[in-house]
Amino acid sequence: MNLPPSGRRVLVSGASRGLGRAVAQAFAANGDRVAVHFGSRVDDARLTLESLAGTGHVLVGGDLTNPNGAAVVVEMATEALGGIDVLVNNAAVNTRHPLAETSYEEWAAVWQQHVAVNLLATANLSHLAARLMIDQNTGGRIVNIGSRGAFRGEPDHPAYGATKAAVHALGQSLAVSLAPYGIAVASVAPGFFATERVAPRLEGPEGEAIRRQSPFGRVASAEEVAASVLWLSSPSAEWSSGTILDLNGASYLRS
Known part of the structure; x- marks a missing residue:
């Protein structure tokens, strides 16, 4: 049930831009075939697809907040790739909602959205x-994108921090239950990293303070995070199953 080092069939959720795009590019450069999932950003997803090295990649659109939508996404990816060897749960939302400034109606709606996308979609895709991996009898890898905020707290984004903590816990539970089938499950917990979405914050007045969170005086690149995802999906990383890998440049150290 050992996975090959390349030539694998990989589904990356939320791969239209940002970290998802970097992850898809890392797998493609490794010689893997990638199903690029998108929710609504089809044009961005096409740009991701066009940027991938190699051939055999495919776009897979679908609403992951709906269990049936998640099933359709996996079905389409399986049909296009001939199976799935690696799943990267990257799709997420992160809406600002500090309690003191947020109405109850908005608060409830934001929490429902975060649970649906960040947690339930991850659970359903997993x-x-x-x-599918069990039926294939080939083993596999699942890597979840968590967050540093699951440990240090997210006062302006509490639903994000809470759901990412749940994703970490889910990954560890699945690591134990799926090991007998040769399926390793791990999570990464990035700190702040540069993407198109956060570029205005990094270029604005708070940018320097964000960079000073790390003693390296910078934030990570999406490519650095993607490299860790690629390694956790590799044959040599099986013994890291159950881990939560901190990727925060020593900006937050947990015991």
Whole structure:
């Protein structure tokens, strides 16, 4: 049930831009075939697809907040790639909602959205992909994108921090239950990293303070995070199953 070092079939959720795009590019450069999932940003997803090295990649659109939508995404990826060896759960939302400034109606809606996308979509895709890997009898890898905020708290984004903590816990539970099938499950917990979405913050007045969070005096690149995802998906990383890998440039150290 050992995975090959390349030539694998990889589904990356939320891969239209940002970290998802960097992850898709890392797998493609490794010689893997990638299903690029998108929710609504089809034009961005096409740009991701066009940027990938190699051939055999595919776009897969679908609403992951709906369990049926998640099933369709996995079905389309499986049909296009001939199976799934690696799942990267990257799709997420992160809406600012500090309690003191947020109405109850908005608060409830934001929490429902974060739970649906960040947690339930991750759980549903993991179930679907893992059952497929079990049926294939080839082993597999699941890597979840968590967050430093799961440990240090997110006062302006509490639903994000809470759901990412749940994603970490989910990954560790699945690591234990899926190991007998040769499926390793791990999570990464990035700190602040540069993407198109956060570029205005990094270029604005708070940019220097954000960079000073790390003693390196900078933030990570999406490519650095993607490299860790690629390694955790590799054959040599099986013994790291169950880990939560901190990727925050020593900006937050947990015991």
